Amino acid sequence: METSIHTIACNNLLILFAIVALTGIVCSIISEKIKIPDVVLFLLVGIILGPSFLSFVDISQYQVENQLILTFGSAFILYLGGKEISLKVLKNVKLSVLLLSSIGVLISAFVMQQIIGFTFKTSAMTALLIGAIIASTDPATLVPIFNSIKINNKVKQTVISESAFNDATGAILTSAVLAIILSGKFSLQDNLYQLLVMILVGVLVGVATGLVLLALVNDKPYGIFKSYTPIVSILSVVIAYELSTKLGGSGYMSCFIVGIITGNKQNFKLWLSQSCYDADCHVAETLGTICRMSIFIILGTQVDLAILSKYLLPSIISVLGLVFIARPIVVLICTIFDRKAKWNKNEILFMMWVRETGVIPAALCGIITAMKVPGYEIISSVVFMTILITLIVQGSSTKFVAKKLGLLEVEEKQID
Known part of the structure; x- marks a missing residue:
C-alpha cells in the first residue's frame, strides 16, 4: 500500500513538472512574439493552472518540493546574476553600485514600510518585510532586455550590477526581518551584528568555494574535474549555499559571490577549455530558464484571486x-555622491525608471506564503502586483525611455 501511495505521488510530481515545463516553453515562445517579458506570462498562466481556475497545479500538496524549487532556484539565479557582472567595467561606477545595492535597498525598504503601513494599516514589521522583499530588482529580467538593445555601456553595467548585488542584499534583509518576526525579539545591536555576520561569512564562503571549485575545472593538470564542469557549477551553488547557511552566513550572498568569481575567472588567472566553457554556458542557461519558469508559475498558482481583489487598490497604490x-x-541619493562616475541628468532619470521586480522577490514571497507568516496574504498581493506592473510597464518601455533620453548607442553614433 505504501509503495503504491509513493508511486502515485511520484507520478503526480512528474506530471506537475511536465505541465510547468510545457506551459513555460509555450509562454516563452508567445512572449517573443508579443514583445513582453516571459515572466509575466508565467505568472498569468500559473494563476490559470492553479486552484483559482483549472486546479491542474496545487503546489500545497508538495511543500518540500516547493521549498526545494524556490530555494535552489533563487540561489542559482543569483549565481547567474553574479556571472553577468564585469569587474573591469564595474571599476568606474563601483561607488554608485555599492550604494544602490546596500544603502539603496535599506532606503527603499524603509520608504516602502511607510507607504505600505499607510495604505494597508498593517503592522510595522509586516510592512518592512514587504518593503525588504520588493526592494531588489531583477537581473534575470534586465539582462535579456539589455542584451536586446544597444544602450550606453556605463548605464547598462550599473543597472545590471546593481540588480545582481541588490538581489543578495534584499534576500539577506528579508531573512533578517523574517527572523525578527518569527522570534518576536528585536535588538538593533544584535540584529546588526547578525546581518554583518551573514554578509561576511557569505562572502568568505563564496570566495573560497568559487576559487576551489573553479581551480578543479581549470584547464591545467590539476583541473581533475574539468570534464564535468557543468555539474561542478551546479554543485558550487549547492555547496556554497549549504556551507554558508551552516556557518551562520547568507547562502544567497555566497552563491552570488561564486557567480562573480566564475564570470571573472580570467582575473584570478583561471581558464576553462572552450568545449568545457560552452557546455557550462548551455547547461547553466537551460537550468536557469527552468528555475525561472518554475518559480513564477508556482507563484502564480499560489495567488488567491479573492484575496488579490480584496487588496487590489492598496497594492496598486503601493507599487x-x-x-x-x-x-x-534611492537613485538620487546613491548617485549624487559618486563624482567619479559623472552621471548626467538623463542617465539618472533612466535608472530611476528601470527597476523591474522579479525572480528573487517571487521566490522569497513563495517561501513566506508557504510558511503562512502573519500578513502573508497582503505580502503575496503586493509582491504579485509589483512584479506584474513593473515588468509589463517598465520592462516593455525600457527601449522607448532610453531612446527618448538619448542613451541608445545608435543615436550617439548618428549625432557624431
Whole structure:
C-alpha cells in the first residue's frame, strides 16, 4: 500500500513538472512574439493552472518540493546574476553600485514600510518585510532586455550590477526581518551584528568555494574535474549555499559571490577549455530558464484571486509609491555622491525608471506564503502586483525611455 501511495505521488510530481515545463516553453515562445517579458506570462498562466481556475497545479500538496524549487532556484539565479557582472567595467561606477545595492535597498525598504503601513494599516514589521522583499530588482529580467538593445555601456553595467548585488542584499534583509518576526525579539545591536555576520561569512564562503571549485575545472593538470564542469557549477551553488547557511552566513550572498568569481575567472588567472566553457554556458542557461519558469508559475498558482481583489487598490497604490517615490529617492541619493562616475541628468532619470521586480522577490514571497507568516496574504498581493506592473510597464518601455533620453548607442553614433 505504501509503495503504491509513493508511486502515485511520484507520478503526480512528474506530471506537475511536465505541465510547468510545457506551459513555460509555450509562454516563452508567445512572449517573443508579443514583445513582453516571459515572466509575466508565467505568472498569468500559473494563476490559470492553479486552484483559482483549472486546479491542474496545487503546489500545497508538495511543500518540500516547493521549498526545494524556490530555494535552489533563487540561489542559482543569483549565481547567474553574479556571472553577468564585469569587474573591469564595474571599476568606474563601483561607488554608485555599492550604494544602490546596500544603502539603496535599506532606503527603499524603509520608504516602502511607510507607504505600505499607510495604505494597508498593517503592522510595522509586516510592512518592512514587504518593503525588504520588493526592494531588489531583477537581473534575470534586465539582462535579456539589455542584451536586446544597444544602450550606453556605463548605464547598462550599473543597472545590471546593481540588480545582481541588490538581489543578495534584499534576500539577506528579508531573512533578517523574517527572523525578527518569527522570534518576536528585536535588538538593533544584535540584529546588526547578525546581518554583518551573514554578509561576511557569505562572502568568505563564496570566495573560497568559487576559487576551489573553479581551480578543479581549470584547464591545467590539476583541473581533475574539468570534464564535468557543468555539474561542478551546479554543485558550487549547492555547496556554497549549504556551507554558508551552516556557518551562520547568507547562502544567497555566497552563491552570488561564486557567480562573480566564475564570470571573472580570467582575473584570478583561471581558464576553462572552450568545449568545457560552452557546455557550462548551455547547461547553466537551460537550468536557469527552468528555475525561472518554475518559480513564477508556482507563484502564480499560489495567488488567491479573492484575496488579490480584496487588496487590489492598496497594492496598486503601493507599487506606484515604489516606482514614483521610493526608487527616485534611492537613485538620487546613491548617485549624487559618486563624482567619479559623472552621471548626467538623463542617465539618472533612466535608472530611476528601470527597476523591474522579479525572480528573487517571487521566490522569497513563495517561501513566506508557504510558511503562512502573519500578513502573508497582503505580502503575496503586493509582491504579485509589483512584479506584474513593473515588468509589463517598465520592462516593455525600457527601449522607448532610453531612446527618448538619448542613451541608445545608435543615436550617439548618428549625432557624431
